Amino acid sequence: xxxxxxETEFLQAxxxxxxxxxxxxxxxxxxxxxxxxxxxxxxxxxxxxxVPWVDDQGTVxxxxxFRVQFSSAIGPYKGGLRFHPSVNASIIKFxxxxxxxxxxxxxxxxxxxxxxxxxxxxxxxxxxxxxxTQSFMTELSRYIGPDLDIPAGDIGVGAREIGYLFGQYKxxxxxxxxxxxxxxxxxxxxxxxxxxxxxxxxxxxxEEMLKDKGLSFKGSTxxxxxxxxxSIYAMEKAAQYGAKVVACSDSNGYIYDPNxxxxxxxxxxxxxxxxxxxxxxxDHPEAEYYEDCKTIWxxxxxxxxxxxxxxxxxxxxxxxxxxxxxxxVGEGAxxxxxxxxxxxxxxxxxxxxxxxxxxAGGVAVSALEMAQNSARISWTFEEVDEKLHxxxxxxxxxxxxxxxxxxCSGNLLAGANIAGFIKVADAMIVxxxx
Ligand code: NDP
Numbered sequence: 001x002x003x004x005x006x007e008t009e010f011l012q013a014x015x016x017x018x019x020x021x022x023x024x025x026x027x028x029x030x031x032x033x034x035x036x037x038x039x040x041x042x043x044x045x046x047x048x049x050x051v052p053w054v055d056d057q058g059t060v061x062x063x064x065x066f067r068v069q070f071s072s073a074i075g076p077y078k079g080g081l082r083f084h085p086s087v088n089a090s091i092i093k094f095x096x097x098x099x100x101x102x103x104x105x106x107x108x109x110x111x112x113x114x115x116x117x118x119x120x121x122x123x124x125x126x127x128x129x130x131x132x133t134q135s136f137m138t139e140l141s142r143y144i145g146p147d148l149d150i151p152a153g154d155i156g157v158g159a160r161e162i163g164y165l166f167g168q169y170k171x172x173x174x175x176x177x178x179x180x181x182x183x184x185x186x187x188x189x190x191x192x193x194x195x196x197x198x199x200x201x202x203x204x205x206x207e208e209m210l211k212d213k214g215l216s217f218k219g220s221t222x223x224x225x226x227x228x229x230x231s232i233y234a235m236e237k238a239a240q241y242g243a244k245v246v247a248c249s250d251s252n253g254y255i256y257d258p259n260x261x262x263x264x265x266x267x268x269x270x271x272x273x274x275x276x277x278x279x280x281x282x283d284h285p286e287a288e289y290y291e292d293c294k295t296i297w298x299x300x301x302x303x304x305x306x307x308x309x310x311x312x313x314x315x316x317x318x319x320x321x322x323x324x325x326x327x328x329v330g331e332g333a334x335x336x337x338x339x340x341x342x343x344x345x346x347x348x349x350x351x352x353x354x355x356x357x358x359x360a361g362g363v364a365v366s367a368l369e370m371a372q373n374s375a376r377i378s379w380t381f382e383e384v385d386e387k388l389h390x391x392x393x394x395x396x397x398x399x400x401x402x403x404x405x406x407x408c409s410g411n412l413l414a415g416a417n418i419a420g421f422i423k424v425a426d427a428m429i430v431x432x433x434x
Contacts, residue, residue: 007090009310013097013335014041016342020414021421023406034433036425043096045069046089049139051117053132056125065136067115067143067151068096073427076147077113078103078363080154080183083161085120092116094310095154095334099363101420102356105395108367113149115140121156130164137168144169146179146373152366153183155309158229159195179373182366191369193384194362199233199332200385201361202305204392206330206353207241209412210303212400213351215327218242223301225249225293226308227270227277230332230359234305235263247299249308250277254296257287300324307332318344331355342413357395357416364391 004010018037025032051063066089069077079099082091092114100112119132144151153162162183169180184190193200203217210216222243224231227250235245244260250270255261255277265283269275278289290296297304297317304326306312310333313321318341321329328351331337335355337345345352365388372378379387395416402422403415 004090004093007093009094009335010090010097012339013094016335016339016413017097017101017417017421020408020411020417023408023414024418024421027406030429031422031425034429036428039428039433040071040100040421040424041097043068043070043093044072046093047143048089051119051132051136051139053128053135055128063117063119063132063136065115065117065139066092067140067149068092068113069143069149070096070112070114071100071424072111073100073424073431074104075109075111077149078110078152078366079112079114080116080152081157081161081165082114082116082154083119083121083156084116085118087116087118091310098334098356100424101417102360103363104420104423105357105398105416106360106364106367106391107394108364110150110363110367113151114154115151116154116157119156121161126160129161133161133164134168137165138172141169141172144180146177146370150179150366150370151181152363153229155228157183159183159185179370182369184369189369189373191365191372191384192379192381193388194365194369195229196233196236196385197365197388198230198359198362199235199307200237201364201388201392202230202234202307202330202332202353202358203237203241204361204389205358205396206303206305206328208393208396209330209351209353210328216241217303220244220302221246221300222303222305223247223296223299224305224307224332225254225296225312225336226306226333227266228308230362231305231307232263232267232270234307234332235261235266238303238305239263243303246301247296248277249293249296251293251308252276253278253289253291254293254299255280255287255289256299257284259286297321298324301326303328303330305330305332306336308336309333310335311338313337313341315340315344317341322348322350326350329353330358332359334359346411352412354413354416356420357399357412360395361388361392364388
């Protein structure tokens with residue numbers, strides 16, 4: 001706390017993980033030696049840089065760019081880029097820290113990193129977004145590479161931004177290093193099923209968790225927050241599994257459609273037209289729009305999938321979900337539940353799929369994209385989707401087994417943290433004090 005004053009999100013993420021490692025230290029005290037905890041919670045490197053760009057009117061703007069290279073214990077740094085006005089060092093560090101354990105859980109050889117900028121893509125023209133991303137990459141390119149650090153997308157960074165980032169990197173390097181970014185378009189080295197991976201993966205994980213209790217998505221009512229990349233594909237897979245998704249949101253408000261959300265309309269609004277979710281009711285007058293995204297958790301549901309942003313479910317919202325009869329919460333977004341909300345789930349025996357396990361499908365398929373780039377091959381959609389499904393089942397099993405082994409059966413949050421930590425800590429021990 002003393003070393004990182006005001007970094008509330010980062011401290012929250014560290015506390016969540018360290019608290020759940022207590023049984024590991026009790027059983028294996030050697031994990032407390034060699035400064036493992038001090039080293040794992042201090043980034044190998046945190047880079048911040050100026051990003052100047054010129055808008056369509058000729059006005060100069062200056063944003064701040066970040067890249068945290070948190071841990072290379074088990075592989076090159078890997079993690080997305082977020083463009084959102086709320087981005088600061090605390091948010092980038094929390095995301096980079098979580099990424100270490102998530103990446104470890106995937107079973108792929110990738111370390112933890114994250115980056116982004118306080119640039120707000122909303123309301124900007126294509127040309128402005130292009131000039132900004134080119135300026136951002138001009139600086140970032142010094143620190144990344146296919147065997148060093150491989151960024152991807154996150155909030156505000158989708159196919160368009162990855163395309164501009166890749167183009168500028170290529171121009172600066174003068175060579176075609178396909179493996180330097182993931183989430184690329186299919187025509188220039190992207191992987192099939194990467195777009196779907198995080199949302200599908202979250203639903204695969206939650207379905208596995210439900211199955212263990214004799215339950216399923218089939219016939220359930222689901223609420224999904226957000227309407228971006230993760231939300232859209234979580235809604236799609238949940239519907240394919242026979243659920244009825246009745247609400248989704250953006251940062252302005254949420255829609256409730258008693259007939260089930262029409263995903264074609266959401267995709268058109270969000271992936272093509274870049275419009276607000278409120279416009280959904282133009283095509284669907286039977287639906288209702290509410291101008292406050294936080295109140296989406298008042299909509300009764302069996303399964304809640306928070307897929308928008310950090311700390312979107314607090315203690316009060318968690319209490320409302322419980323009193324409305326929720327049976328499971330699956331985190332598609334990173335750290336969407338506050339620590340108090342997680343305590344509410346635990347106190348009420350709500351099945352809880354924690355982000356770093358449940359949303360690891362995106363980065364897992366990113367690693368598969370890197371593998372395809374290296375081997376100069378591309379797998380079919382079905383091949384990648386099958387690998388993703390298997391990876392999510394493995395992550396679920398590993399989390400369950402680690403929780404059992406360390407005396408916290410049924411606590412997937414602890415299990416995921418423990419399983420992710422042990423692999424990284426073992427690699428740190430054999431690599432010496434670095
Ligand atoms: P997108 O930018 O595609 O979508 C984000 C969605 O969340 C939008 O609907 C956005 O609304 C909404 N949102 C963003 N900020 C807020 C806020 N402060 N309050 C309410 N709503 C908000 O991002 P992604 O879908 O890629 O990412 C969503 C979450 O999933 C993030 O936590 C991200 O870190 C996590 N994640 C993403 C992965 C990926 O592969 N993309 C992988 C693993 C985790 P609006 O358009 O109004 O801003």
